[in-house]
Amino acid sequence: MKIFLAGATGALGKRLTPLLVSAGHQVVGMGRTPHKADQLRAAGAEPVIADALDADAVMHAVKAARPDAVVHELTAISANLNLKKFDDQFALTNRLRTEGTQNLLAAAQAVGATRFVAQSYAGWPNSRTGGRVKTEDDPLAPDPPKSMRRSMDAIRQLEATVANAVGIVAIALRYGSFYGPGTSIGEGGEVIEAVRRRRFPVIGGGSGVWSFIHIDDAANATRLAIEHGQPGIYNIVDDEPAEVSSWLPTLAQAVAAKPPFRLPAWIGKLAIGEAGVSMMTSVKGSSNAKAKRILGWKLIYPRWRDGFRHGLALEPISTATLRTARVYN
Numbered sequence: 001m002k003i004f005l006a007g008a009t010g011a012l013g014k015r016l017t018p019l020l021v022s023a024g025h026q027v028v029g030m031g032r033t034p035h036k037a038d039q040l041r042a043a044g045a046e047p048v049i050a051d052a053l054d055a056d057a058v059m060h061a062v063k064a065a066r067p068d069a070v071v072h073e074l075t076a077i078s079a080n081l082n083l084k085k086f087d088d089q090f091a092l093t094n095r096l097r098t099e100g101t102q103n104l105l106a107a108a109q110a111v112g113a114t115r116f117v118a119q120s121y122a123g124w125p126n127s128r129t130g131g132r133v134k135t136e137d138d139p140l141a142p143d144p145p146k147s148m149r150r151s152m153d154a155i156r157q158l159e160a161t162v163a164n165a166v167g168i169v170a171i172a173l174r175y176g177s178f179y180g181p182g183t184s185i186g187e188g189g190e191v192i193e194a195v196r197r198r199r200f201p202v203i204g205g206g207s208g209v210w211s212f213i214h215i216d217d218a219a220n221a222t223r224l225a226i227e228h229g230q231p232g233i234y235n236i237v238d239d240e241p242a243e244v245s246s247w248l249p250t251l252a253q254a255v256a257a258k259p260p261f262r263l264p265a266w267i268g269k270l271a272i273g274e275a276g277v278s279m280m281t282s283v284k285g286s287s288n289a290k291a292k293r294i295l296g297w298k299l300i301y302p303r304w305r306d307g308f309r310h311g312l313a314l315e316p317i318s319t320a321t322l323r324t325a326r327v328y329n
């Protein structure tokens with residue numbers, strides 16, 4: 001299959017490109033930074049440099065590639081995220097989720113591509129009431145904190161664009177929080193460094209439930225969705241949604257840091273605002289049952305606690321490594 005991968009130079013794109021190539025696919029990898037063309041070539045992709053927010057440039061690039069599938073893995077999140085200004089920090093990412101998705105989908109439809117796969121998020125958009133783990137059928141949060149509303153609208157718009165796509169198999173993958181090589185929860189990543197400096201405290205009891213996914217498991221689920229996923233939304237998360245009060249001390253231990261400090265919610269709110277506190281205290285996790293059933297997806301790291309211990313550093317990825325990978329369960 002010929003695959004047009006927007007975001008090929010990102011954390012996920014870097015792991016997905018060699019995986020697709022080793023599975024026999026031809027990859028045209030799109031990024032926005034000209035000097036990364038060599039990086040794309042080295043990973044086995046044909047490079048294209050274009051701005052995803054420029055509809056004409058995207059149409060031109062996709063028409064030149066004539067792919068069977070178009071994949072959206074774009075984001076523009078700053079390394080040092082200020083959660084107090086959540087929507088402002090996500091403004092460009094929100095445009096990539098709304099305009100970027102429309103540009104890529106329109107181009108995919110124009111060239112007669114048969115498959116379209118776009119990223120979404122499993123975590124803070126989930127409803128914060130009821131059970132601690134949500135499926136794809138559960139409603140998203142109707143009333144997220146005020147500073148997250150524009151970002152929530154962008155997620156809803158992306159998923160609606162995918163759901164209403166005509167003449168193409170369209171899929172949205174709600175990834176959990178990435179960890180592993182190249183991510184903020186990987187060797188050298190911002191979260192790991194903050195945990196090591198004890199600047200990532202448990203706030204307000206840490207009852208927020210997070211769903212994680214190792215970057216290589218996310219890449220492999222994406223490959224399967226591209227190859228044979230049925231239209232719809234899939235949660236791409238591991239088997240064990242976990243409270244902050246559980247995963248954060250375990251992560252600290254895994255990276256040989258001292259245990260995290262604990263702060264009451266009112267102090268947390270001064271430091272990271274309502275959105276940040278909600279991620280520490282009231283968000284809900286997600287179930288991966290649908291992705292396993294329909295995609296036939298098997299995880300290398302079904303449990304984040306094993307992934308935190310064994311999967312934070314860089315190892316090469318290919319379908320051969322995935323076939324022979326030890327499964328940590």
Ligand SMILES: NC(=O)c1ccc[n+]([C@@H]2O[C@H](COP(=O)([O-])OP(=O)(O)OC[C@H]3O[C@@H](n4cnc5c(N)ncnc54)[C@H](OP(=O)(O)O)[C@@H]3O)[C@@H](O)[C@H]2O)c1
Binds near residue numbers: 006007013032074075
């Ligand atoms: N990190 C998580 O925990 C998480 C969770 C759920 C969903 N996701 C989603 O999963 C996807 C992959 O995430 P990631 O961590 O791999 O992202 P990343 O490392 O930040 O990579 C972002 C990619 O988007 C490209 N890009 C950004 N703005 C662009 C523009 N205007 N035009 C063209 N390309 C542009 C970047 O190109 P350059 O390299 O040239 O800048 C890069 O290839 C994203 O859509 C993200 O929102 C992430």
